[in-house]
Amino acid sequence: MINTLLIANRGEIACRVMRTAKSLGLRSVAVYSAADSHARHVREADMAVALGGAKPAESYLNGAAVIAAAKATGAQAIHPGYGFLSENAGFARACEAAGLIFVGPPVAAIEAMGSKSAAKALMEPAGVPLVPGYHGEAQDIDTFRAEAERIGYPVLLKAAAGGGGKGMKVVEQPAHLAEALASAQREAQAAFGDSRMLVEKYLLKPRHVEIQVFADQHGNAVYLHERDCSIQRRHQKVVEEAPAPGLSAELRQAMGEAAVRAAQAIGYVGAGTVEFLLDTRGDFFFMEMNTRLQVEHPVTELITGQDLVAWQLAVAQGEPLPLSQEQIPLNGHAMEVRLYAEDCDGGFLPATGTLSLYREPALQSGWRIDSGISEGDSVSVFYDPMLAKLIAWGADREQARLRLLSLLSEMQVGGVTTNLAFLQRTLAHPAFAAAELDTGFIERHHSALLPPAPALDEHFWQAAACAWLATEPQATRSDDPHSPWQQQSGWQLNGQTSVRLHLKCGEQDQVVRGALPAVCFSDDTLFINDQRLRAVRRGGCLFLTWQGRQFSVSLFDPLAEADAHAHHGGGLTAPMNGNIVHIAVKPGDNVEAGATLVVLEAMKMEHSIRAPQAGTVQALFCAVGEMVSEGSVLVELAAQESSQ
Structure with a gap:
């Protein structure tokens, strides 16, 4: 019988398994990488064992280290969660050989389904029933060209050994097949250690x-x-x-x-x-x-x-x-959304940083939150960018949808770009409410789900100024702990405050002058003219909830703005922190608009840096295998002069 369970994973799934294990009276053992030494799943476990470096291959994918941790802590079983080693037949076999229970299917079943x-x-x-496609052993480009022609475009390239969107590319026309295949193979090799691919007919408007x-x-x-x-x-x-x-x-x-x-x-x-x-x-x-x-x-x-x-x-x-x-x-009905650290407006690119603000609301009827993070945690480039799962149950679909929207409106996340507002727009969209669902939903409703940033009106800037003053650190109010200026109980002298503040929110800024309305502020809740707002200050950033959305507000710094808008002439920069996995050009090459120059891997996904216009590569500032930071110049490209 199992009395000690090792959880070979991280994040919310590790915390989820740990919670059930404890409810059953089992001791839980967490394993962690160098990047996760202070992670929530480590803090909440009965025991924790370090595996190695920050990269998955050095830690969570190191099966021998995981088994050694189980042996050292007296665990009888290993729960692999999802991702990492969960579908690795070799690891399941090694667990069996070590006398450990692998909480998953038999090795033969993993092997049978491990290859698509x-x-x-x-x-x-x-x-x-099966989708028409090619699932053979030959992996050369000529075979894939022939099979794609037989099946008919568009086609879908898929990693034979994995899932989760890794190593998956839609190809609309023959000219794009070779590049897509090479990229998908690299992704598959990095994520699953297996670059084999298959190709299938890409169905239009299917549901998953x-x-x-x-x-x-x-x-x-x-x-x-x-x-x-x-x-x-x-x-x-x-x-x-x-x-x-x-x-x-x-x-x-x-x-x-x-x-x-x-x-x-x-x-x-x-x-x-x-x-x-x-x-x-x-x-x-x-x-x-x-x-x-x-x-x-x-x-x-x-x-x-x-x-x-x-x-x-x-x-x-x-x-x-x-x-x-x-x-x-x-x-009844249940609905879940995945809260990701990602830039939805920038093509859903993963985002990194520190969660300077992370607050989950007190659970209400029908709400559930599965998370493995805490305020102050870092979101690194090494792992999937999912932060939490927000779930709601209702007697019917509409009740579940409305409850989930309510839960989202109460979440507070700051310091890292997330998809929180995008999730709210998705759930609120009339087509989603009407259950008009298919895998092309986001692309079809792109303009409504990802609208341009709205112009912030006078009422917003006044509320932001009020919130900024209300959340000023106590040290700026008075050195006397008994002074009324030291209290944040909502008490305020006189009715109005006169200010001059230059505030910035996203790409917009505004000077707020003159008298502000009376406010009452207590426990991060601000009341302005009977309107309830939430406002939390973290350092030089104010996180303000306005009309159901959260905004980040700071003081406008003209020197910082000038520096931010300075750029390396002709330089193409990294859109995120990541690892250079492929360089397609060399200095002196002439390239067409849209040509791939550099391929960056971040959070298990590849992202191509493409030429914005035809030009000549002047210089390269990166090398394969190098870790680069967001904003680093990767390629110097000189635009070609137009012929007269």
Whole structure:
């Protein structure tokens, strides 16, 4: 029996597994990298063991170090979470050889589904429908060209050995195939240690619907209903909900039974997810099976009332499934969004920095938050940029949606660019409210979901000035601790305050002069003319919640502004911190507009730096393997003179 569980992961999933382990009376062991020595999952564990450096290959992907940590702490089992080693058959085999329980499926099942190509070959005889594609061993560009022509453009390149959007590229026309294939292969090699690819027909307006399956060591297998994960960017999920809207009882059953057949075809044990594409006609096609717990498992837990991690631990110890198929409930509706550190306006590029502000609201009815971060934590370039999962349950979809919007409006996050406002706009969009869902949702509604920054009006700037004064550090008010000026109880002398403040918010700035309205300020809550605002100061930055959105306000510094707008003439800079993985040019090369110059890897994804116009490469300021900082000049490009 398990009495000590090692959790071979980080972030919210490590905290999630730890919470269930403690509820079952198990001791939890955290492992951590050099970048995570003060992380929340380390602080909350009963024991913690350092694995190595900050890079995943030096720490969370070092299977030998993880097993050594389990042995050193007396753990009987290892829960791999998701990502990293969770779908690594070699690691599962090493756990077995070391006499440790791997909380996951058998090695043979991981191997069967670890290759998307091999998985599809197994699904056809099991009666699971497949998307047209090529899943063969040949990996040369000529083979992919021929197969893409046979299938018909657009096509989707996918890493054979992984998921999560890594190593995945949509190719619209033949001219882009070679570059996309090379980039996808590099991503796949970096994320999974395997560069093999497959290519499939890219379906137009499909929904991404997946089935949660569970199987035990006694031959029992069930499905715990489905989740709709169609709202995606960069082939990664942003919003998930259960059950999937609009499915008939017959379609739900057909997809569930197909998923169980897929699991039984490979002798599956434990938690798994069978992912399908559902087209507008109601036909569904097998995509892949993830042989692990999914990020979005909380929505399934909320509609079934089950703890899936507890199920995992029970099955791993040889216990039968706690419920039969007909006993599995389906109550209400649940919806989840992933809070990411990313720049939505900049193409959803990952963001790094320090969480100078991170506050989760007190939980209300139907709310759930799964997170593994705390205020003051750093978001590094080495790992996925997801910060937390925000989840809501309701008696129906609309109640769940409104509750989740309410939860988002109460979150406070600052210091790192996030997708919080984007999530709010997505959930509030009429098409989402009407459940008009498919994987092209974000692209189709791009202008509404990612509008230009609105002009901030006089009322905003007055509120910002009031909040700035109300949150002034106490030391600036009085040296006397008994002075009324030292108190922040909401007491204020006279009715109005006259000021002159030059404030900045994003790319906008404003001088606020004259009298300000009376305010009452207490516990980070500001009342101005009966309007309730939240205002928190962190150093020289004020985080102000205004009309349901959070803004960062600071004092305008003309010298800093001049420095920020100074740039290296003709220089192309790094959009984020990252690692240079490929340089496509050399000094003296003439390039066309849009040509790839440098490829940067950050948070497991590749980002190409392209020529903004035709020109000549004057100089390179980076090398393959070099870590570069956001804003660093990478390439000097001289524009070509137009011919007369």
